[in-house]
Amino acid sequence: MTVNDDSFTNWKIREEIAESMIPLIGKLHRERDVTVLLHSRSLVNKSVVSILKTHRFARQIAGEELSVTETLPFLQALTALDLGPSQIDIGMLAATYKSDDRGLSVEAFTAEAVAEATGANKIEGGEGRDVVLYGFGRIGRLVARLLIEKSGSGNGLRLRAIVVRGGGDQDIVKRASLLRRDSIHGQFQGTITVDEANSTINANGNAIKVIYANDPSEVDYTAYGIKNAILIDNTGKWRDREGLSTHLRPGIDKVVLTAPGKGDVPNIVHGVNHDTLKPDEQILSCASCTTNAIVPPLKAMEDEYGVLRGHVETVHSFTNDQNLLDNYHKSERRGRSAPLNMVITETGAASAVAKALPDLKARITGSSIRVPVPDVSIAILNLQLARETTREEVLDHLRDVSLTSPLRRQIDFITAPDAVSSDFIGSRHASIVDAGALKVEGDNAILYLWYDNEFGYSCQVIRVVQHVSGVEYPTFPAPAV
Structure with missing residues (x-):
């Protein structure tokens, strides 16, 4: 047998193992609200090849490829446990098991690692929490996809309605089509049907009412059976407490803004300051995509x-705020053609850092250039540090943060030498450290941080909503603090 034959045989074996993992992952998610992760990447609803690629990606951040032969025993052990709603990282289980010298079996080690999610300790699933989307643009549709994807057993977040202004004939059909197909993010994973008579979009079994209104004051959500809901405003029309409070109508309990909030509205970056939210806070903001991209690595460097x-x-x-061709715009330069120009503009991300990291005393300045690509941006973070360090030390630190810290869902790490912006379309992290581009000299460090300003940000929004709704389930093994 040749080397090529050996390689192909090995691939077929790993394919078969990955194929056997799919029903186990699906059953845990559907019946117990357990999300199986691999180094913070969800394996739910993934194909055989996607599962294998996710295992192989671990080589870039952990230094060696992770095999499905290593993780399958942990997945099988999980299925035998009395698990409650949780997120379980089988990549971390495999890694920590390797370093454990007690001689435990995989079953015993797994049971111990997830003990807080089993038996009397487990969280009992509730009725779920209603969610309403106010606006159905770029972020609204991606948030809808994520909510539908995460519906699981139905005990978590439930997208009940979207609120839009009337758009004429076949409005609902056109909106469903935009949910179904996206030029950047591809096809919706599932089935979508439209019930025009009842103004409803049915996506993967989720019945989503389309409510037409020109103003929040026109809607009584209880008339649609919606109660205690979280409303996500992705229009950006209202940004202060007074304006956002108009959403607090019958059936709505909290309002989450997908843009920087003004005044005393809390700006929340999940992973950094989400735990500072008071339980009775009804109005909050998820800040901007750029703020979410820079604050987690900034915190990692500050710490x-x-x-x-x-x-x-x-x-x-x-973005849609710019013009396709030169035309009037209230802001300077943004009226010039977006697909034809690099456009210097302002960013509020630097000033927003103070809201998310109030203990950071350093002055952070910022500026922005809009460029002719439709998605994925890069933030170049130039820092003067309090002590000298080396490039190798910073790389090791950021790699460890991306793997084992409480920021591992926010910060990703890549060593690919030829990575470009389109490689990060669909990334679920708030930012991705480009190891090859990092520069360190003495007390100066320059970080290059990629981020999908649409999808990665939408994932951060969902994490905040899960937190305030009480359905942000714990992750095991627990990240190192």
């Missing part, structure tokens, strides 16, 4: 090295 001052330059994909 380890101290930061004296910094500047962030964002090279940002163009």
Whole structure:
């Protein structure tokens, strides 16, 4: 047998193992609200090849490829336990088991690692929490996809309605079509049908009422059976407490804004300051995509090295706020053609850092350039540190943060030498550290941080909503603090 034959045989064996994992992952998610992760990447609803690729990706961050032969025993052990709603990282289970010298079996080690999610300790699933989307644009539709994907057993977040302004003939059909197909993010994973007579979109069994209104004051959500709901405003029309409070109508309990909040509205970056939210807070913001991209790595650098001052330059994909062709715009430069120009503009991300990291004393400045790509941006974070360090030390630190810290869902790490922006379309992390581009000299460090300003940000929004709704389930093994 040749080397090529050996390689192909090995691939077929791993394919078969990955194929056997799919029903186990699906059953845990559907029946017990357990999300199986691999180094913070969900394996729910993934294909055979996607599961194998996710295992192989571990080589870039952990230094060696993770095999399905290593993780399958842990997955099988999980299915035998009395698990409650949780997120369980089988990549971390496999890694920590390797370093454990007690001689435990995989079954015993797994049971111990997830003990807080089993038996009398487990969280009991509730009725679920209603969610309403106010607006159905770029972020609204991606948030809808994520809510539908995460519906699981139905005991978590439930997308009940979207609120839009009337758009004429076949409005609901056109909106369903935009949910079904996306030029950047591809096809919706599942089935979508439209009931025009009842103004409902049915996506993977989720009946989503389409409510037409020109103003929040026109809607009584209880008339649609919606109660105690979280409303996600992705229009950006209202940004202060007074304006956002108009959403607090019958049936709505909390309002989450997908744009930077003004005044005393809390700006929340999940993973950094979400635990500062008061339980009775009804109005909050998820800040901006760029704020979410820079604050987690900034915190990681501040915690380890101290930061004296910094500047962030964002090279940002163009957005719907700009014009396709030169035309009037209330803001300077944004009226010039977005697909034809690099456009210097302002960013509020640097000033927003103070809201998310109030203990950071360093002054952070920022500016932005919009460029002719439709999605994925990069933030160049230039920091003066409180002590000197080396490139290798910073790389090791950020790699460890991406793997084992409480920020591992926010920060990703890549070593690919030829990575470009389109490689990060669909990334679920708030930012991705480009190891090859990192520069360190003495007390100066320059981080290059990729981020999918649409999808990665939408994932952060969902994490915040899960937190405030009480359905943000614990992750096992627990990340190192």
